[in-house]
Amino acid sequence: MIYRETGQFKTSYAADQAILRLREDRIGLLVILAIAYVVMPLVASEYWLSTIMLPFLIYALAALGLNILTGYAGQISLGTGGFMATGAFAAYKLATAFPGLDFVVVLVLAGLITAFVGILFGLPSLRIKGFYLAVATLAAQFFLLWLYNKIPWFTNYSASGVISAPTRTAFGIPVTGFEASVTTKYLFVLVVVTLLSLAAKNMTRLEVGRSWMAIRDMDIAAEIIGIRPLTAKLSAFAVSSFYCGIAGALWAFSYTGAVEALAFDIGVSFRVLFMIIIGGLGTILGNYLGAAFIVLLPIFLNNALLGLGMQEAVAMASHLEAMIMGALIVFFLIVEPHGLARLWQILKEKLRKWPFPY
Amino acid sequence: MSTVEQRTAAVTRRREIGEVLLAVENIELRFGGVTALADVSFDVRRGEIRAIIGPNGAGKSSMLNVINGFYQPQGGTISWKGQRLRRMRPHFAAKNGIARTFQNIALFKGMTTLDNIMTGRILKMRASLLEQALYWGRARREELEHRAFVERIIDFLEIQHIRNTPVGKLPYGLQKRVELARALAMEPELLLLDEPMAGMNLEEKEDMVRFILDVNEEFGTTVILIEHDMSVVMDISDRVVVLDHGRLLADGTPDEVSRDPRVIEAYLGVVHD
């Protein structure tokens, strides 16, 4: 009986409405936050922070965005990379046009611009579903990348098309570019991801989230209750793209330090989609589990194979990675659409009854 | 609940029946070559329980779909509170207090009972997206206020124990009850119930009859009820519309329609064949 709700009575709806209703869950979250905010910066090497934690956090944010659209609102999208690129280029244009602008403002504006683009490409969802919508968003992916590649204005007429992200400050502290330390970049991204995760949790458990899920589960009944499919679907596209746009901007500014369209190709769209399938559709926790899994799997395989003394471990690892991912995706799609997050929940239920199952 | 009690209830209710709330006139509805409704007219008065009966395929469900704007009839008019509408729309219906349940349950399967019922309050919520993201201001206030309202419905329908269960996992009878709860959360003036007791066992049926009567009496909600169980219809409805092959066969009190020779033929004719 490590984990249980017995004895934790809620005496008001406000208490029952709290994000984490169990004391154990709240303690768990505090521990994770303490590790992320305190232990990591102190203990983790620069290599860990910059090549594992940063992409993990940013992928988790993009997954959060896609999960809102696909997991909660039921609208499939293969345009994640295109929306991330939109955020990256919007942030670049804003940061260079207004050098004094606080980077937080740049991020929010880049997110809003991406939200607008997302609404435009979400319009077909009012007419088409499933496979056809997937194809339409795929078109968005290719069109947007083509646009940023083709029109020199987006790269400020740079010859190579690859541009480095300039240093920008948030509240007076440099958080991007060469002048920012890896730890600062990590902490900045962590704060952004924490705040946006909290906002996503709130939206998905309140009215707007319920209207997304209602449209996902049964659009006819949703309409008869008074939910407008137009508002519900387009708000999902807007919020989702807002998140993906900010993820793209962070990718370019905080992680790679380079703004280039190629970084957001179709492979990124699929990778984020795999994250939410493996992590769990329609869950918040699943985004972190999925992102961690997909970021860590190749590293783990590499090290494991090297440890076994395998020659050509790198090539072998990437084959294995593809096979494992493929198998897992099929497994989760067929057996457990709620992914790793659901497996975690089942484990918690087991713990609740342990050691006296009833 | 005994039949006598129900009749007494019907008698007390009948006194509170008011003006015409909804009227349909000369409704024509066709699907390709199939005529689902032909020249159907009747009205519904405030506070009454109005039954629609008829054999399978008579057009009963189609009639409810016309009333809440889900099907657009090729001909005829709908008046709501004396106002003639060129066409009814689902959103207009929802906003004006017309709620319904479906013959083949239309719940949001992936959501919990509580969330399903909370969707019934969506039209009453005003908080902006930003307030919801921050769970602040109106978002917080509304959530708690509507939660309290929904909890009253949960108590009323005795479904406290399944509050946090995803509805897809519930047995059929309970799903029907949750669907009623979601409709009630809209605080409807007119409640459209499409075979709310179909497929239920006797005990569940009795509960459902009690809930419908309670809703009608305590909140004054007007009810249109499609039901195949004649004893239920005769017991709780004030007036009955009989449809057959898309046409209006009879319209009157339960006693009147049950004595109508055409109704007897439509129902009993099958037996004689």
Ligand SMILES: Nc1ncnc2c1ncn2[C@@H]1O[C@H](COP(=O)(O)OP(=O)(O)OP(=O)(O)O)[C@@H](O)[C@H]1O
């Ligand atoms: N969406 C639709 N498309 C085509 N035909 C339809 C549609 N809806 C209803 N119909 C047809 O209209 C007629 C009336 O159907 P409806 O469902 O209204 O009957 P009902 O009285 O509710 O029957 P039941 O007692 O079996 O529920 C049937 O012939 C049916 O096939």
Ligand SMILES: [Mg+2]
């Ligand atoms: Mg029917």
